[in-house]
Amino acid sequence: MATTISPTCFICIPMIILSSLYPITTLCATVLEDLKNLHKPQDFNTTIFNNCLKNPSLRYCNSSPMIDLDDIFKHTIVASHLCNESNNPNCVESFPKIDLRNRPNIASLYLSFTFFWKYCPLSILSIDFSNNSVKGSFPNDVLYCTQIQSLDLSLNEFSGEIPIENFSPLTNLTFLNLSYNCFSESEVPDSQFFKKFNSSSFLHSGALIDHKKFTIKAIILLVGFPILVILMVIFLAWLCFQRPDFLPRIFHSRFKFTPAILKAATYGFSKENLVGKSDIVHIYKGVLRDGTEVKIEMYWDDISRDSYHKFVEECKILSELDHKNLVKFLGWCKGRKFRAIITEWTKDENVEMWLLREAPSWNHRVKVLMGVVECMLYLHDEWPEVDYDLKTSSVLLSDNHEPLISRFQVGDRNNIRKKICKFGVFLLEMILNKSIKEEFDGNDAGFLSYMRTLHHAELQHMIDERMDLNETTLHQVKQALSLGLMCIDQSNNEHPSLAQIFNIVSKAYKANLVKGHKRVQFR
Structure with a gap:
């Protein structure tokens, strides 16, 4: 039925x-x-x-x-x-x-x-899905109930746009509550749909323009944007003048370091990075942002403006030096209370330490002498105003035992005689027993004066016995002694030129590339 x-x-x-x-x-x-x-x-x-x-x-x-x-x-x-x-x-x-208000467990299901x-059903006049924290877009299906008089979707998390055009068939709707949702701001907030209901229907729904918030946003935009621009300009200026190493390489100031860069490279000038110290200079090991290890010599002296300009000009000259036997000069820095010179980091071993520890053969010593002479000739021809220190304690050694002159400065162009004398001392230190130099306890002037009093025959008995010499190398060592004496001799104005020194050392260097000479024990 x-x-x-x-x-x-x-x-x-x-x-x-x-x-x-x-x-x-x-x-x-x-x-x-x-x-x-x-x-x-x-x-x-x-x-x-x-x-x-x-x-x-x-x-x-x-x-x-x-x-x-x-x-x-x-x-x-x-x-x-x-x-x-x-x-x-x-x-x-x-x-x-x-009525499914406060029913979050089933509200989404029925929607x-x-x-x-x-x-x-045509009998339904009221729909209430409030306070359920329902997420998603507006539930358009509810609007199929075109006969309803009341609709409450407040206190949920609906988002997106409100389908205003879909409300037109709901001619009987007199109560609407969409408050406390996350709807998108309406493009037509002054439409008849919004005028039909008072503002309480849309409190904190996101659908209407909040004029108070709009005013605050406008103020923030008008005031905050210029402030943001100013802060960005200040930040960029700080980068340019304090930390240019954060900028692309094209913006870097070549050879010019800032105190902030040095502070970062040494972890705030920490004690762990301090490798040497005196009353005037502190020496730090640092690591630049690109991973380069550097040596930082900081001079704590207050110099005048003119002296600083002279210092900068000298640094610009040193930055142009380029030779395999020179420690690479990377740049300089001027702080409020210090000035600094930055060079590449090299290991701590110098020629003096090498001679004591390894007792190298004459072949190896000639290789070091060759590198020193080549560097001297380069500086004499290209940069005669650059002076340098040729002590065995200041000439460093690279990993492949290449000599590296580490102390140099802009000096007098006409001091070639002084440079040759320094090489003579360096040459004698490379050949003679270290005990002779140690007797003068670091007094270079005393050592030099003593050497000038000795004859060639006397010097032969002071040759480092640890060298295993053969007939050829013994002859070379004697020639080197004669060259050293000529370099330090001040009895007349005649002294060997750098070209002559280069020829003598290079002949010995090339001769030692030939193997198989008969070795003899020197006494």
Whole structure:
């Protein structure tokens, strides 16, 4: 027998059908279980069509395209549950409201039932989904209930735009609350839709322009933007003048370091990075931002402006030096209370330490002498104004035992005699026993004066016995002694030129490349 449905109460469909299948008092399954397990009664289709004939205004009767009977049946199941969940007084007779406020566990579920909202019962006049923290876009399906008078979606997390055009069919809607959501600001906040409801409908919804916030934003923009520009200019200026190493290399000031760069390279001039100290100079090991290890000589002396300009000019000259036997000059720095010279970092071993520890052969000593003479010739030809220190304690050694002159400065162009004398002392120190130099306890003037009193035969007995000499190398050593004596001799104005020194040393260097000479023990 077909069941008839009242044209004024669509909810009667689910309740009558379900009551004919199961006693209502025992209905305890969830809506999802019912949707999964219940099946349409045999006369369900007939009931639907009969009701449409009696009342064509029913929503499901006018659905397009063809009526989906499965969706209508699922709709009746959802309606029965939703009516009870909303605490309607008599779901068999009336379904006036949907009230799921403060029901976050099931609110999203019922909003997802598109088939229910598509056939929304005409009896529903109020819908309340407030305070459920529901996320996502505006629930457009709810607007299928065009007859409603009240809609409350406040206190959720809906986002995106409000579909204003979809509200036009809701002619009976008199109460709307979309407050406390995350909607996008409306492009037409002065439209008739917003004028129909007062501002309390959209409090903190994000849909309306907050004029107070707009004023604050405008003030922040007008005041904050210039301040931001000024701060950026100040920051860029600080980078340019204090930490240019953070900028692309094209913006770097070549050879000019800042105190901030040196402070960062030495971890705040820490004691761990301090490798040498005197009353005037502190020597630090530092690491630049690009990983280069450097030696920083900081001179704590207050010099005049003119002296500083002279210092800078000297540094510019030193920065042009380029030879494999010179410690590479990297730049300089001027602080409030110091000036600094920055060079490449080399290991601490010098020629004096090398001679004591390893007792190198004459071949190795000649190689060092060759590097020193080549560097002297380069400086004499290219930079005659550059002076340098040629002590065995100041000439360093690279990893492959190349000599590195580490102490140099701009001096007198006409001091070639002095430079040759220094080389003579250096040459004698390379050949003679170290005990002779040690007797003078670092007094270079005394050592030099003593050497000038000795004859060539006397010097031969002072040759470093640790060298394993053969006939050829012994002859070379004697020639080197004669050269050293000529370099330090001040009895006349005649002294060997750098070219002559280079020829003598280079011949010995080339001769020692030939192997197989008979070795003899020198006494």
